[in-house]
Amino acid sequence: MPDTLERLRAILAEVTDLNRATAVLAWDQETYMPPGGVQNRAEQFSTLSEVAHRRFTSDEVGRLLDEAEAANAKLDFDSDEASLIRVTRRDYDQARKLPSELVAEIAHASSTARPHWQKARHESNFGLFAPYLEKNVELNRRVADALGFEKRPYDALLNRTEPGLTTDELEAIFDELKTAIVPLVADISRRAEAVDDSVLRHGFDPDQQLSYALETVTKLGYDLERGRQDISTHPFSIAFGPGDVRITTRVNRDFFNECLFGSIHEAGHGMYFQGIGRNLDRTNLWDGASPGVHESQSRLWENLVGRSLPFWNHFFSSLQRTFPEPLKGVDAEAFYRAVNKSYPSYIRVEADEVTYNLHVLLRFELENDMLEGRLKVRDLPEAWNETFKSYFGLDVPNDREGVLQDIHWSFVGFAEFPGYTLGNIIGAQLMEKIRSEMTDLDHQIERGEFGQLLGWLQENVYRHGRKFTPNELLERATGRPLTPKPWIAYVRKKYGALYGLRLDKD
Numbered sequence: 001m002p003d004t005l006e007r008l009r010a011i012l013a014e015v016t017d018l019n020r021a022t023a024v025l026a027w028d029q030e031t032y033m034p035p036g037g038v039q040n041r042a043e044q045f046s047t048l049s050e051v052a053h054r055r056f057t058s059d060e061v062g063r064l065l066d067e068a069e070a071a072n073a074k075l076d077f078d079s080d081e082a083s084l085i086r087v088t089r090r091d092y093d094q095a096r097k098l099p100s101e102l103v104a105e106i107a108h109a110s111s112t113a114r115p116h117w118q119k120a121r122h123e124s125n126f127g128l129f130a131p132y133l134e135k136n137v138e139l140n141r142r143v144a145d146a147l148g149f150e151k152r153p154y155d156a157l158l159n160r161t162e163p164g165l166t167t168d169e170l171e172a173i174f175d176e177l178k179t180a181i182v183p184l185v186a187d188i189s190r191r192a193e194a195v196d197d198s199v200l201r202h203g204f205d206p207d208q209q210l211s212y213a214l215e216t217v218t219k220l221g222y223d224l225e226r227g228r229q230d231i232s233t234h235p236f237s238i239a240f241g242p243g244d245v246r247i248t249t250r251v252n253r254d255f256f257n258e259c260l261f262g263s264i265h266e267a268g269h270g271m272y273f274q275g276i277g278r279n280l281d282r283t284n285l286w287d288g289a290s291p292g293v294h295e296s297q298s299r300l301w302e303n304l305v306g307r308s309l310p311f312w313n314h315f316f317s318s319l320q321r322t323f324p325e326p327l328k329g330v331d332a333e334a335f336y337r338a339v340n341k342s343y344p345s346y347i348r349v350e351a352d353e354v355t356y357n358l359h360v361l362l363r364f365e366l367e368n369d370m371l372e373g374r375l376k377v378r379d380l381p382e383a384w385n386e387t388f389k390s391y392f393g394l395d396v397p398n399d400r401e402g403v404l405q406d407i408h409w410s411f412v413g414f415a416e417f418p419g420y421t422l423g424n425i426i427g428a429q430l431m432e433k434i435r436s437e438m439t440d441l442d443h444q445i446e447r448g449e450f451g452q453l454l455g456w457l458q459e460n461v462y463r464h465g466r467k468f469t470p471n472e473l474l475e476r477a478t479g480r481p482l483t484p485k486p487w488i489a490y491v492r493k494k495y496g497a498l499y500g501l502r503l504d505k506d
């Protein structure tokens with residue numbers, strides 16, 4: 001029944017256009033909009049998202065899906081058509097399960113809670129935020145109930161972001177990570193002085209950092225014919241379609257890592273967007289497979305490529321020509337060591353590659369404890385500080401640097417943190433497979449050649465968009481489901497060498 005699919009595609013194209021128009025407005029708000037624009041912009045967002053939501057959740061889409069499913073039952077699972085019907089059905093059912101009163105209540109609660117969270121954080125006083133968080137926990141719970149779950153409420157929330165993954169599976173993966181990282185972090189802390197990163201604070205001209213970063217991401221494969229880089233407080237990437245995928249960065253004269261690695265990170269997201277098949281354009285399939293898979297690409301390019309020794313063996317001489325003063329007497333290896341310094345710190349967004357996952361584990365555990373009623377919101381700071389101490393060996397000095405640091409709990413968005421750690425794990429799992437097929441990868445990187453690596457990722461990950469769940473994608477790309485083992489092996493080897501650790505088992 002070709003007409004059914006045609007009609008469905010036409011509606012999805014309209015919804016996609018509306019969402020992309022919203023994205024352009026969001027990009028503008030974060031980059032160039034004057035402060036006075038906030039109120040009007042909020043109205044525009046609300047109108048556009050309301051129209052898109054109504055269009056997508058209409059009875060007509062439900063009818064077309066029913067017809068399309070009946071007429072196309074025999075299609076190959078991997079085909080674009082079967083995938084479009086399957087994924088749209090999932091999105092449609094989830095969107096329809098949330099009653100509009102609950103959606104409105106969530107929007108209202110989030111906008112109410114945010115200023116109280118800001119004030120509480122500013123004054124480092126959790127009590128000011130506690131009643132709003134209590135409300136948000138209750139709303140998260142109601143979202144989970146509305147979406148439905150078999151075992152744990154977190155399953156329902158996780159299924160929206162990382163379809164196919166259960167809380168129990170994630171818990172097992174996180175336990176394996178914890179067992180490996182906690183002692184590694186302790187070992188690294190004991191040998192903190194083995195890596196000196198003072199060179200990163202020698203003062204790097206901001207304009208030159210920006211142009212160097214842009215030049216670098218272009219060499220990696222970020223296409224400026226279909227992209228651009230601007231400045232924003234928090235770097236992000238955003239796509240308006242295959243022909244326009246933008247990134248932002250920030251720059252700090254006294255800390256080199258922010259601009260270059262921020263740019264590489266966002267360019268990783270950007271190259272993913274730029275590589276999604278044009279055949280999937282203007283449908284629900286034109287996006288990353290999940291936040292975790294998206295993050296695997298930013299982190300693969302930022303950490304597994306950008307923070308590797310072969311990378312600096314290639315780039316350091318041009319970096320030194322660009323910044324002769326701050327880099328006087330420094331060599332590629334010393335610089336490689338500096339950009340990889342690891343240390344336990346209080347703030348998640350400033351954490352390094354090794355310690356980062358512990359910040360995520362902590363939040364994952366506490367969100368589950370609150371959702372399942374084991375932890376009362378008023379006891380949250382104490383639970384935070386206690387767990388933090390056991391993971392990092394540090395006493396949290398105040399709520400601002402502890403439980404109040406992230407914006408996430410000020411809106412009703414539990415289950416968003418795991419994507420960051422899944423990104424690390426998936427990136428390493430893909431890289432292990434890539435290395436088994438491209439045995440001279442390090443030499444290619446050393447020569448500044450990234451085309452073959454990008455080609456592999458485009459072929460095995462990017463072009464599929466959202467056709468497959470994270471596990472379906474990993475099975476196809478690497479031959480096995482999600483596993484933390486490659487990431488654990490990677491950090492143990494890399495940081496063992498950097499810090500001169502004697503690690504007994506592998």
Ligand code: ZN
Nearest residue numbers: 265269295298
């Ligand atoms: Zn990211």
